[in-house]
Amino acid sequence: MTTTPPPNLDADALIQSAPLPTRRTLRRRASLPLQVLRFGVLNVRMLRMVGKGHGDTRE
Amino acid sequence: MSRIVILGAGISGHTAALHLRRMLGKQHTVTVVSPNADWNWIPSNIWVGVGQMDKRQVTFPLAPIYARKGIEFKQARAVALRPEGDSAGDQGAVDVVSTAPETDGAEERIRYDYLINATGPKLNFPATPGLGPDGGHSVSVCTANHAVDASEALSAVIERLRAGERQRLLIGMGHGTCTCEGAAFEYTFNVDHALREAGVRDLAEVVYITNEASLGDFGVGGMVFRQQGFETTSKTWSESLFRERGVRAILGAHVQRVEDGVAHYEQLDGSEQSIAFDFAMLLPPFRGAGLPVFDAAGEDITDQVNNPGGFMKVDADYAPKSPEDWRADDWPRTYQSVGYRNIFAVGIAFAPPHPISIPRKSPNGTVIAPSPPRTGMPSGVMGRTVAKTIADRIKSGDDSLAHTASMASMGAACVASTGPGLRSGTAAAMTMFPIVPDYEQYPRTGGRNIKDTFGEIGLGAHWLKLLLHHLFIYKAKAKPGWYLIPE
Ligand SMILES: Cc1cc2nc3c(=O)[nH]c(=O)nc-3n(C[C@H](O)[C@H](O)[C@H](O)COP(=O)(O)OP(=O)(O)OC[C@H]3O[C@@H](n4cnc5c(N)ncnc54)[C@H](O)[C@@H]3O)c2cc1C
Numbered sequence: 001m002t003t004t005p006p007p008n009l010d011a012d013a014l015i016q017s018a019p020l021p022t023r024r025t026l027r028r029r030a031s032l033p034l035q036v037l038r039f040g041v042l043n044v045r046m047l048r049m050v051g052k053g054h055g056d057t058r059e
Numbered sequence: 060m061s062r063i064v065i066l067g068a069g070i071s072g073h074t075a076a077l078h079l080r081r082m083l084g085k086q087h088t089v090t091v092v093s094p095n096a097d098w099n100w101i102p103s104n105i106w107v108g109v110g111q112m113d114k115r116q117v118t119f120p121l122a123p124i125y126a127r128k129g130i131e132f133k134q135a136r137a138v139a140l141r142p143e144g145d146s147a148g149d150q151g152a153v154d155v156v157s158t159a160p161e162t163d164g165a166e167e168r169i170r171y172d173y174l175i176n177a178t179g180p181k182l183n184f185p186a187t188p189g190l191g192p193d194g195g196h197s198v199s200v201c202t203a204n205h206a207v208d209a210s211e212a213l214s215a216v217i218e219r220l221r222a223g224e225r226q227r228l229l230i231g232m233g234h235g236t237c238t239c240e241g242a243a244f245e246y247t248f249n250v251d252h253a254l255r256e257a258g259v260r261d262l263a264e265v266v267y268i269t270n271e272a273s274l275g276d277f278g279v280g281g282m283v284f285r286q287q288g289f290e291t292t293s294k295t296w297s298e299s300l301f302r303e304r305g306v307r308a309i310l311g312a313h314v315q316r317v318e319d320g321v322a323h324y325e326q327l328d329g330s331e332q333s334i335a336f337d338f339a340m341l342l343p344p345f346r347g348a349g350l351p352v353f354d355a356a357g358e359d360i361t362d363q364v365n366n367p368g369g370f371m372k373v374d375a376d377y378a379p380k381s382p383e384d385w386r387a388d389d390w391p392r393t394y395q396s397v398g399y400r401n402i403f404a405v406g407i408a409f410a411p412p413h414p415i416s417i418p419r420k421s422p423n424g425t426v427i428a429p430s431p432p433r434t435g436m437p438s439g440v441m442g443r444t445v446a447k448t449i450a451d452r453i454k455s456g457d458d459s460l461a462h463t464a465s466m467a468s469m470g471a472a473c474v475a476s477t478g479p480g481l482r483s484g485t486a487a488a489m490t491m492f493p494i495v496p497d498y499e500q501y502p503r504t505g506g507r508n509i510k511d512t513f514g515e516i517g518l519g520a521h522w523l524k525l526l527l528h529h530l531f532i533y534k535a536k537a538k539p540g541w542y543l544i545p546e
Contacts, residue, residue, distance in 0.1 A: 007272035007419070009326055011308035014274070018298035026303075029485060029517035038519035042488060046472060046523070049492050049511045050545045053440070053469030059393060059460040 061087045061453045064153060064171040066137045066348075068093035068121055070101070070435050071406030072177030074442035074546060077537055080128050082450035090131040090169065094158040096120055098535055099203050102435060103528050105245050107206035108340070109213060109253045111478070114203045117532075124537055134159040135167070137178065137348070140364070142399045143355040144170075151401065153350075173449045176371050176396075176404040177442065180345035183234075189317035190233045190341055196317045197233065197339035200246055209340055213250065216338045220259035226337040228254075229322060231268035233341030235313025238430035240269060240277045241489075243342050244297075245475035248487070250340075251304050252477035260305075266334065267301070268309040268341070270427050272327060272419055274298050277473065278429035280416045282491050283505040284514045290504070293489065296514045300487060309334070311419070313427045314341060329422035345430065347371065347408060363398060371404035372397040375412040382417050387467035387497040389413065394445050395461060403445040406438035415495055434471045435531075437494060439546030440464045467495040470511055476524035488520035489513070 008014060021029075028034055063079055065072045068091050079089045097118040106112035125132040135155035142151045150170045157165040182201050184191030192198050198209035216226050230247045232240065247267045254260040275281050275293030282293040301308055311327030322341070323333045349369025352361045365371050375391040389412040396402040404410075411431045418428030444464040451459040470492035478484030490513055496506020504512070534544040 007311055007327060009272075009310045009328055011274070011310045015298050015301045015306075015308060018295060018302045020302055021299065032482075032518070035518040035522075038515065038517055039522045042515065042519055042523050043526075045490065045511065045513065047545075049470040049472070049490055050436075052511065053464075053492060057463045059463060 061172040062090065062170065063087065063173045063175070063449055064090045064092060064169055065175040065177055066092050066153065067177035067179055067406075067408070068095070068098060069177060069179045069406065069438075071179075071408070071438040071442035072175060073098060073121075073535060074439045075175050075177060075405065075446045076125075076130050077128065077541070078443050078446035079450060080130050081542060082446065083453060085129060087453060088131060089129075090133060091121070091125060092133045092135050092137055092153070092155050092169070093121070094134065094136040096122065096134055096159075097203075100528065100532050100535065101201070102242075104200045104203055104206040105242065105249055107203060108200040108209040108246060109249045110210040111249075111253070114207050118203050119532070119536060128537055133157070133167075133169070137350055140174075140350045140352045141168075141355075142174075142352065142364070142402055145355060145357070149355065151399075172401060173452070174402045175442075175445055175449075176348070176350070176402065176408045177406050178348035178350070179407045181348055181369065182343045183346045184343045186344050187234045187314050187316060190314070191343060196319050197322075197341040199342065200242065200340060201342065212338055213253065216263075217254070217257045217259060219337070220254070220262045221257070223262070225262050225264070227264045227266060227335065229266050229268055229334060229336040229339040229341070231309075231341060232270045232312075233314050233317070234344040235270045235425060235427035236430055237270055237342055237344045238278050238432045239342055239345075240271055240429060241432065241434070241473040241475065243267070243269070243340070244277070245473075246340055247306060248300070248304065248475055249477045251306060256478075264307065265305070266307045266309060268312050268314065268322070268324065268334070270312060270429050271416070272311045274301060274308060274310070276416050276429060277489075278414075278416050278432045279491065279494060280496060281505065282489065282507060282512050282514070283509060284512060285509050286514070290509070293514060300516065311427055313421070313425050317341065325421055325423065325425050325427075327419055327421050327427050345407060347410070364396065366410040368410070370410035371408055373404050373409045375410065377410070377412055380413065385413060387465070387493070387495055387499070390465050390467045390495050392463035392465045393448065393461035394441055395448075400457070403448070405441035405445050407433045409433075409441075433466070434473065436471050436546060437464075437466055437469055440469055443546055465495070467493050467497055469493060474520055474524040474527065476521045478521065481522070481525075482518075484521035484525075485516065485518055486520035486524050487514065487516045488523060
């Protein structure tokens with residue numbers, strides 16, 4: 001069990017100093033054409049991960 | 060002819076049953092024992108919990124599917140395991156008690172050649188006084204019925220907000236040793252979304268309370284992502300999302316007790332505090348089903364088979380180790396139980412060797428440490444892997460080598476998605492590979508392959524979650540080609 005170093009529990013300060021997405025980033029996250037592309041990319045990445053991790057090996 | 064008995068019809072048990080039935084001829088019997096008549100796609104309970112989906116959209120009756128596939132279904136709860144048989148013979152047996160309305164309470168001893176323990180978590184609400192929907196002061200989304208109650212409580216809060224009353228919503232982990240942080244994280248952002256849709260977000264304070272020492276830990280020690288040419292962490296990524304959505308957080312917290320409208324908690328620095336709430340969705344810690352186990356003479360040998368948490372010991376390295384000595388190899392590969400070649404434990408039912416996230420204690424000695432998550436994807440993979448091992452042993456002899464699937468060599472995905480519509484939703488998607496970090500193989504990137512470990516926020520991730528919802532329910536209904544859909 002780890003008691004040191006103590007973690008920073010000041011969540012309010014941590015959250016307030018985190019990067020805030022710009023309006024452009026927020027627009028991109030909702031943009032239909034871009035998100036269709038991202039959906040495709042996400043599916044390919046998921047399938048690649050599944051392909052790697054679901055592969056079968058023997059003892 | 061062999062008889063395979065599967066305890067539990069959740070993600071891992073149901074997957075194992077369907078694969079075994081597909082792989083074995085009809086002369087072999089596949090029996091599923093599970094107390095609930097319905098199957099539940101648990102990840103979508105989150106949407107039920109904010110009223111955006113109906114309970115019927117996330118559950119369906121198991122009996123017609125098992126009848127169609129030729130799987131025997133006993134609606135019952137396993138209550139004892141006799142791996143060495145009893146006075147009547149040395150074939151392994153499991154004692155079950157019926158939960159079906161017409162035979163409620165009837166006892167039966169079922170003999171088996173192979174047994175899969177897929178009993179999932181026991182929701183341990185009593186670990187925290189006052190926690191939970193049954194006699195406690197908080198709601199839950201762990202079952203579809205819990206989620207329906209949570210949605211009703213949330214609607215009441217929204218009504219009060221509409222009437223101009225300020226409300227505080229507390230969401231997170233109801234104990235210092237909880238797991239499933241991803242689910243509470245997802246519910247938090249669904250609630251935020253529901254409040255915005257209702258036009259009442261400005262009067263509501265949303266607070267996420269967690270046993271994680273930092274945001275983005277998710278019980279897996281956090282992740283390293285690559286984003287826009289930089290390496291960043293799931294901590295920064297999550298903190299950014301909390302800032303954007305105006306959600307507050309309480310970190311490193313062990314909820315000690317919940318009273319009507321107030322939660323008392325201790326933090327990792329040893330301070331003890333209270334927070335008042337108008338709505339609290341707090342997840343319970345998990346125990347294993349803790350089936351008592353008896354040898355042929357009727358002696359209790361539970362301690363040899365299960366760990367103290369009620370999870371079944373399998374082929375993991377259970378030697379106590381400090382976190383610096385944790386290795387990917389500590390994690391089980393075959394899920395074969397300790398001592399019994401014909402018993403396997405998969406999904407949440409197997410005993411993990413140790414946590415993944417570094418465990419911590421407060422100065423008062425309170426353990427505040429996320430337990431290791433065993434999410435849907437690995438649970439399904441374990442079910443299929445064990446099904447293959449059993450099918451091989453039946454077809455080619457009991458000395459056939461086991462198939463393997465370690466959490467240190469498989470990935471997992473967590474998609475925290477809000478909004479049911481195609482245009483209105485958004486989601487934060489994370490994947491990691493492998494789940495258990497392998498610092499020998501990936502020393503520079505937090506023990507994980509950075510190409511397969513990423514976080515992404517946007518509408519596309521929301522579509523992915525919707526797609527997964529429909530695909531997995533299609534698969535669980537064993538519709539044509541179901542086995543082509545990966546676990
Ligand atoms: C709210 C929530 C959201 C989640 N979201 C995600 C997500 O987005 N992605 C993800 O990958 N994972 C998610 N998870 C985790 C996922 O649901 C679990 O990993 C998965 O259900 C584990 O599968 P399992 O088969 O081990 O257990 P379960 O699916 O819980 O199944 C256990 C089965 O055993 C039965 N059972 C219990 N006791 C007995 C007994 N004594 N005898 C016989 N049967 C018994 C139960 O009735 C049940 O049918 C979420 C979990 C929760 C609670």
